[in-house]
Every structure is written in structure tokens, then in C-alpha cells.
Amino acid sequence: MRISFLPLFLLALPLLEIAGFVVVGRQVGALATVGLVLASGIAGALLLRHQGFGVMTRIRAEMDAGRDPSGQLAHGAMIVLAAILLI
DSSP: OOOOOHHHHHHHHHHHHHHHHHHHHHHHOHHHHHHHHHHHHHHHHHHHHHHHHHHHHHHHHHHHTTOOOHHHHHHHHHHHHHHHHHO
């Protein structure tokens, strides 16, 4: 029987994030921690907005030129993942 670690990972990830907030909060203070979380969320939203449109434009240009846009799709997926992790 094969054991899947995905449910365990999905359960542990939020707990690790909360533990990280507690550690940072003890080091720099609660207000600074809230500020860092807000700044990270804003940075993620700006990254997604700015880079997302650029990637979509490059994908469209690749398709219009008759080339395979898979490289641009992978690049776009990584940008979206980075933005989501920041948010």
C-alpha cells in the first residue's frame, strides 16, 4: 500500500506558516509582522498584475508567429506561483 504525503503536506504547510509568524512576531513585534505580511501581499498582487500581462502578451505573440508557446506558458506559471506564494 502506497502512502500519499500530499494530505500531510497540505496540513503541515499552514501550521508551519503560523509558526513562522509567531517567530517573526517575537523578533520584530506584532505591528511590524502585520506590516510585513501586508507588504508581501501587495508585492504579490503587483507582481501578478505587472508580469501577468507581459507574459500573456508574449504568449499571444508566440502563437501569432506560429511558434510553440510552451516556454512562455511555463514562465507564466512560475510567475503566478511566485505571486500566489507572496499573497
